Amino acid sequence: MADPKLNYLPCPDSGAGHRMAYWEWGTADAAHTVVCVHGLSRQGRDFDVLAQALVSRAEQSGGTVRVICPDVVGRGHSDWLSDPLGYQLPTYAADMLALLAHLKPQTLDWVGTSMGGLIGLAVCAHAPSVGVAVRRLVLNDVGPVIQWEALARIGTYLGRAVQFDSLQQAADAMWLISSSFGPHTPAQWLELSRHMVKPISVGQSGVALHYDPAIAVPFKSITQESAAQGEALLWQLFDGISAQTLLVRGAQSDLLSPLTAQQMTQRGPKARLVEFAGVGHAPTLIAADQVDAVASFLLG
Numbered sequence: 538m539a540d541p542k543l544n545y546l547p548c549p550d551s552g553a554g555h556r557m558a559y560w561e562w563g564t565a566d567a568a569h570t571v572v573c574v575h576g577l578s579r580q581g582r583d584f585d586v587l588a589q590a591l592v593s594r595a596e597q598s599g600g601t602v603r604v605i606c607p608d609v610v611g612r613g614h615s616d617w618l619s620d621p622l623g624y625q626l627p628t629y630a631a632d633m634l635a636l637l638a639h640l641k642p643q644t645l646d647w648v649g650t651s652m653g654g655l656i657g658l659a660v661c662a663h664a665p666s667v668g669v670a671v672r673r674l675v676l677n678d679v680g681p682v683i684q685w686e687a688l689a690r691i692g693t694y695l696g697r698a699v700q701f702d703s704l705q706q707a708a709d710a711m712w713l714i715s716s717s718f719g720p721h722t723p724a725q726w727l728e729l730s731r732h733m734v735k736p737i738s739v740g741q742s743g744v745a746l747h748y749d750p751a752i753a754v755p756f757k758s759i760t761q762e763s764a765a766q767g768e769a770l771l772w773q774l775f776d777g778i779s780a781q782t783l784l785v786r787g788a789q790s791d792l793l794s795p796l797t798a799q800q801m802t803q804r805g806p807k808a809r810l811v812e813f814a815g816v817g818h819a820p821t822l823i824a825a826d827q828v829d830a831v832a833s834f835l836l837g
Contacts, residue, residue, distance in 0.1 A: 541588070541606070543614060546639055548632045551620055557607055557632050558614035562588040564601035570642035571835060573606045574633070574653030576819060577756070578695055578748055580613030581606035582732035583650070587822045590832050598836070607636060609652070611749040613732065621751035630659035638667040646673040646835050647780075651792065651819050654679035658774040674780040675831055676808065678790050678819035680797045681771035685761050687792035687818060696753025700737060700745045707734045707744055717817030719787065725823055776805040783834045784808040785827070787816035809834075 541560040548557050560581045571591060573584040588604040595602040608615040610632055611624055618624060633656055637645070645664070649657035654676040661671045694714050701707040708730035721729070734744035782805075786798050801808045811830050813820055820827050 541582075541585075545614075546632075546636055548610070548635050550618060550623055550628065553619070555610055555616035555618060557610055557616075557636065559605055559607040559636065560588075562604040562606070563592040563595070564603055567595075567601035567603040568643040569595070569601070569646070570603045570605060570640060570644065571646045571648060572633070572636075573604060573648040574650070574656050575606075575609065575612070576651035576653060577691065578612070578746075578752065579650070580732055580747060581608045582613070583729065583821065584648070585728075587648070587828055587831060590828045591835065594832055594836050602836075603640075603642075605636070605640065607633070609656075611752045613747055617749040617751070621749075621754040624749075624752045625755050626655060626659060629656045630663065633660050634663055634667050637664060637669050642669055645669050645671050646675075647671050648675040648677065648822075648831065648835075649679070650677040650822070651679045653677070655771070658771060658778070661778050661780060662774050671778075671780040673835055674778060674782045674806070675785060675834065676782065676801075677785045677822065678787050678793050680784070680793050680801050681775050682768050682794065682797040683764065684792055684794055685764060687790075688759060688764065690791065692753075692757055695756055696750040698745070698750045700743050701734065702743050704731060704734060704744060707746075717787070717789065717791070718819065718821050719813070719816030719824070721821070721823065729821065729823070772805075775801065778806040780806060781834075782806040782808040783831070784810045785820055785822075785830065786810065786812045787818055787820050788812045788814045789817040790819070792818040 541562045544559050545556045575583045584606045591602055591604050611617050647657045708727050735747045737743045737745050784801055786793050802810050
């Protein structure tokens with residue numbers, strides 16, 4: 538399958554505005570659109586395998602689908618913000634609503650990994666303001682309660698402006714902090730890592746991580762008390778969801794507890810829970826069983 542198309546959308550902010558990049562797979566005028574949004578320090582190409590599977594399955598059944606995978610601002614090919622305090626959920630949700638207003642999907646589904654799932658909670662609440670509604674929602678290893686230990690773990694490495702001699706060296710380093718993603722072949726992990734880095738500069742060898750280190754500024758200001766205070770709002774957003782909801786959880790996740798996952802099956806949209814053994818936070822939706830669970834839910 539050909540590579541996805543890279544597009545840009547201008548978005549307002551407290552400064553001069555910024556461009557959000559998004560990757561487009563499938564049929565541009567398809568009635569059915571699936572938006573896939575990545576985790577905190579990742580980028581839209583994380584969903585290459587899932588996007589290709591969705592396009593292929595839709596075509597096999599005689600249909601079409603458009604899969605949109607944004608690079609959240611500050612990541613990948615999107616611009617960096619002049620004010621790092623903008624790297625928070627309200628900015629991300631506003632950008633996604635601007636994207637939906639631009640795309641004008643007839644049928645909208647949402648797949649959100651970790652941070653992308655939290656953005657999805659806000660989008661579900663506010664999408665009607667731009668004339669759309671989320672039909673089906675996939676929350677990948679995230680919920681209204683985020684375990685403090687996981688936030689502390691992520692804070693130990695987020696925002697470090699490190700450089701590497703090669704893609705392979707970068708991939709090896711990222712595996713040390715991402716082994717909770719679960720089993721991957723060396724080829725799979727190298728491909729996942731490829732889009733996580735960029736050349737240091739023209740004429741110089743080596744690569745650096747493909748995100749703004751300043752995304753860590755608001756993250757590092759989170760305290761255990763403020764995180765707990767935010768849970769009520771997130772539960773309110775979750776309880777208001779009308780979309781059919783699939784909750785994907787790594788059975789060894791340190792971010793989404795079994796208790797929170799169980800609560801999510803009993804309140805709000807009463808999510809259907811699927812867990813994957815041998816995986817922590819967060820499933821990468823590359824393994825065949827993970828892809829099948831999500832694709833079957835979205836494509837029926």
